[in-house]
Amino acid sequence: MKTNASSAYAHTRCVQALTAVGVCTDRSIIDVRGLGYLEKQIAKIQRWQHEAAEKTTRLKKLSAGAKRDLDVLFHKMGDAISGLGSDNDNTRFLAWAGNVYAAGLLVWDCLIVAKDYAYGREWRYLNQTLQTLCDKMEELDPEVGVVGTKIYEDIAPRDGAFL
Numbered sequence: 614m615k616t617n618a619s620s621a622y623a624h625t626r627c628v629q630a631l632t633a634v635g636v637c638t639d640r641s642i643i644d645v646r647g648l649g650y651l652e653k654q655i656a657k658i659q660r661w662q663h664e665a666a667e668k669t670t671r672l673k674k675l676s677a678g679a680k681r682d683l684d685v686l687f688h689k690m691g692d693a694i695s696g697l698g699s700d701n702d703n704t705r706f707l708a709w710a711g712n713v714y715a716a717g718l719l720v721w722d723c724l725i726v727a728k729d730y731a732y733g734r735e736w737r738y739l740n741q742t743l744q745t746l747c748d749k750m751e752e753l754d755p756e757v758g759v760v761g762t763k764i765y766e767d768i769a770p771r772d773g774a775f776l
Contacts, residue, residue, distance in 0.1 A: 623727035626770050627669050630719035630731075633768070634662045634743065637713045654746045661739035669730050707760050710750040714761020715768060717743035722769065 636642060638659050720740050723731035750757045 624730050626727050627723045627730040630723045631662055631666045633716035633719050637716050643709050657742045661735055665735040665739050668735055710757040711760030711764050714747050714757055715764035717747050718765040
């Protein structure tokens with residue numbers, strides 16, 4: 614069975630976005646237990662990421678090329694998250710918040726260009742909860758948007774659908 618290339622790219626793009634969200638909200642990256650609003654917002658994001666991932670991965674399995682693209686995304690995000698090891702609190706915050714912002718942009722991309730996979734309340738609420746968190750982080754430091762956009766430009770898929 615031959616797969617439609619644009620459909621394969623769209624599916625890969627969605628898996629990449631969901632993976633980016635999962636990386637940013639993982640407790641091994643940032644532990645938000647006991648931080649009130651942040652803990653609740655991350656829990657909401659994780660819930661919708663999990664539901665969107667179940668729906669998206671149930672529809673189609675990853676190809677070898679998609680797995681390779683996902684590996685590239687992991688390495689690029691790893692480079693961007695390296696600031697979490699800094700002694701400077703602001704650097705650590707910007708590294709994490711920038712990655713969350715970039716992951717939010719990837720989700721937004723999917724809602725625009727991958728509508729066969731990124732649809733339904735799971736994706737809509739995932740985007741909404743990420744946007745709410747990003748807005749709050751930008752209130753704390755306006756550089757979050759700048760850093761996040763730079764990370765996004767580096768990690769976003771170059772399949773011609775959007776960039």
